[in-house]
Amino acid sequence: MLKERVMDLVTQTAILPLLFGCLGIFSLFRVLQRIRSRAHLRDTVVVVTGATSGLGRECARVFHAAGAKLVLCGRNVEALEALTSELAGSRTSQGQMYKPYTVTFDLTDPGAIAAAATKILQCFGYVDILINNAGVSYRGAISDTIVDVDRKVMEINYFGPVALTKALLPSMVKRKQGHIVAISSVQGKISIPFRSAYAASKHATQAFFDCLRAEMEQDGIKVTVISPGYIYTNLSVNAVTADGSRYGALDKNTARGRSPAEVAQDVLAAVGKKKKDVILTDLLPFLAIYLRTLAPGIFFRIMASRARKERKSKNS
Numbered sequence: 001m002l003k004e005r006v007m008d009l010v011t012q013t014a015i016l017p018l019l020f021g022c023l024g025i026f027s028l029f030r031v032l033q034r035i036r037s038r039a040h041l042r043d044t045v046v047v048v049t050g051a052t053s054g055l056g057r058e059c060a061r062v063f064h065a066a067g068a069k070l071v072l073c074g075r076n077v078e079a080l081e082a083l084t085s086e087l088a089g090s091r092t093s094q095g096q097m098y099k100p101y102t103v104t105f106d107l108t109d110p111g112a113i114a115a116a117a118t119k120i121l122q123c124f125g126y127v128d129i130l131i132n133n134a135g136v137s138y139r140g141a142i143s144d145t146i147v148d149v150d151r152k153v154m155e156i157n158y159f160g161p162v163a164l165t166k167a168l169l170p171s172m173v174k175r176k177q178g179h180i181v182a183i184s185s186v187q188g189k190i191s192i193p194f195r196s197a198y199a200a201s202k203h204a205t206q207a208f209f210d211c212l213r214a215e216m217e218q219d220g221i222k223v224t225v226i227s228p229g230y231i232y233t234n235l236s237v238n239a240v241t242a243d244g245s246r247y248g249a250l251d252k253n254t255a256r257g258r259s260p261a262e263v264a265q266d267v268l269a270a271v272g273k274k275k276k277d278v279i280l281t282d283l284l285p286f287l288a289i290y291l292r293t294l295a296p297g298i299f300f301r302i303m304a305s306r307a308r309k310e311r312k313s314k315n316s
């Protein structure tokens with residue numbers, strides 16, 4: 001009876017056309033927004049670290065398609081060359097063909113970072129957008145983990161991006177324009193068991209780049225921190241373990257994660273809109289972030305229970 005009444009209401013009134021109209025306007029609005037943010041990125045000089053795989057490689061592809069001039073960074077020369085050849089042969093959405101530059105360096109080597117910053121600036125003379133994407137994850141119990149592992153993760157995920165940012169910042173300040181992007185993680189907002197070094201490095205990233213945003217506002221420099229949830233990349237495969245060896249396995253959560261191409265589109269949109277802080281994840285991690293602030297006691301209990309369960313399943 002109620003169902004019939006609702007159906008009558010829907011068919012006899014203007015609800016349906018109104019609904020479709022609203023949906024249409026919303027979709028049109030989204031398309032226009034996407035076009036506007038893409039137009040904003042045309043001819044901008046964009047540096048992407050960790051461009052050899054995963055999210056970094058996809059960011060390179062979407063920013064190239066939007067008409068950006070790229071400087072691609074990583075350690076793996078062959079992977080950088082392969083991506084450069086691919087992009088050099090493909091037109092941007094406006095029909096131009098830009099061949100990206102490549103700069104190879106290791107984020108654990110401070111000397112190499114300083115030299116790389118000089119090379120990066122020589123490519124086009126300036127940098128508009130720096131995307132600090134390169135990173136490594138970790139798996140292990142704190143009690144088993146050698147301190148060298150904590151240091152290594154901090155070097156790659158925190159000190160390296162900080163050093164690169166500081167090296168490129170003066171040229172941005174001189175031009176009174178620039179945009180620094182930090183790819184953090186949901187684990188930059190909440191810590192989960194057996195990820196201590198990774199979560200710590202991402203919390204530090206969040207804190208540093210939040211400070212940078214405030215300090216640089218008067219110089220016209222924008223800062224965006226992006227915190228994704230699981231993405232289907234090689235992050236878990238390349239993760240370091242308690243003794244420093246490679247984890248070498250693709251985790252279930254990672255394999256079920258979002259496609260890096262899709263996440264890269266969200267990164268492009270966030271950068272185009274000059275967003276300050278973006279969380280790209282499903283509902284549960286999103287709620288967990290709020291739970292950590294609003295009811296920390298409950299959050300800590302859930303995490304302790306996760307730790308107990310994980311330890312039990314490892315020992316059985």
Ligand SMILES: NC(=O)C1=CN([C@@H]2O[C@H](COP(=O)(O)OP(=O)(O)OC[C@H]3O[C@@H](n4cnc5c(N)ncnc54)[C@H](OP(=O)(O)O)[C@@H]3O)[C@@H](O)[C@H]2O)C=CC1
Pocket residue numbers: 049050051052053054055056074075076079105106107108133134135136137156183184185186227228229230231232233234235236238254257
């Ligand atoms: N995958 C996921 O579930 C999530 C990932 N993220 C973040 O996204 C970012 C990209 O990771 P993702 O694409 O997933 O993982 P990948 O392992 O696929 O990519 C990591 C990139 O970082 C580079 N890199 C690693 N170590 C170094 C180093 N010492 N010096 C210079 N570059 C280095 C690698 O390049 P090379 O080997 O050539 O040096 C590679 O391009 C990371 O910051 C990660 O924390 C955030 C949330 C979720």
Ligand SMILES: CCCCCCCCCCCCCCCC(=O)OCC(=O)COP(=O)(O)O
Pocket residue numbers: 137138185186187192195198228229230231235236239251253254281284285287288291302
């Ligand atoms: C009001 C109800 C709230 C219910 C909260 C329940 C708590 C659920 C816990 C959820 C934890 C989510 C963790 C998400 C972690 C994540 O997405 O990390 C992204 C990464 O960086 C992945 O790196 P990794 O190396 O860990 O694969």
